[in-house]
Amino acid sequence: MLKTEDAQATDARRLPSPERHLTISPLDLRQPRFGTAMRGFDRTEVTAFLEEAATDYEHALRENDRLRQDIVRLEASLNQFRELEGSLKSTLMSAQKVGDDMRENAQQEAARIMRDAEARADLLVEKAQRRLEDIEREIDGLRLKRREAETNIEATISTLHNTLDFIREQERRERENKVVPHRPHVVAGHA
Numbered sequence: 001m002l003k004t005e006d007a008q009a010t011d012a013r014r015l016p017s018p019e020r021h022l023t024i025s026p027l028d029l030r031q032p033r034f035g036t037a038m039r040g041f042d043r044t045e046v047t048a049f050l051e052e053a054a055t056d057y058e059h060a061l062r063e064n065d066r067l068r069q070d071i072v073r074l075e076a077s078l079n080q081f082r083e084l085e086g087s088l089k090s091t092l093m094s095a096q097k098v099g100d101d102m103r104e105n106a107q108q109e110a111a112r113i114m115r116d117a118e119a120r121a122d123l124l125v126e127k128a129q130r131r132l133e134d135i136e137r138e139i140d141g142l143r144l145k146r147r148e149a150e151t152n153i154e155a156t157i158s159t160l161h162n163t164l165d166f167i168r169e170q171e172r173r174e175r176e177n178k179v180v181p182h183r184p185h186v187v188a189g190h191a
Contacts (some may be wrong), residue, residue: 009077026054026055026058026061027054029051029057030050030054032047065075141167
């Protein structure tokens with residue numbers, strides 16, 4: 001069945017726009033009430049056409065309902081995804097901030113540890129330097145005492161040596177100058 005351009009234009013005017021709510025149901029197409037005319041359409045063809053149109057219309061309405069439910073479901077999913085996206089963005093921003101804070105805290109802590117370590121190292125070096133100076137003074141003192149002890153020992157040895165020489169000299173002189181004790185003779189009668 002070919003329609004003329006005028007018939008197609010008339011059909012296009014009768015088709016509801018997607019925004020309009022349709023008042024004809026598939027049941028209306030299955031139970032039409034038309035008046036009879038003398039040169040009217042063949043009832044069987046009209047009934048078959050209306051039955052086919054009702055079936056297609058019913059399928060279109062079901063598909064339309066299914067699509068509306070899909071749209072509602074998809075919009076709900078979309079809203080959940082948007083909420084999830086917002087939550088993820090918020091979580092990522094929080095994680096970024098926490099990461100930045102942790103990095104900054106770690107850098108500050110590392111700098112503090114380095115300052116503390118340097119201060120402790122300086123104290124240890126200073127303490128070691130003082131101890132070294134004390135040990136060097138102690139070594140110098142011990143060297144001085146050693147020299148004094150060596151000098152004292154040398155002086156004692158020299159004194160003992162001189163004393164020994166003196167004693168030997170005295171003994172030698174005594175032997176050489178050994179004078180036999182002279183005893184005067186006593187003459188009798190003098191007294």
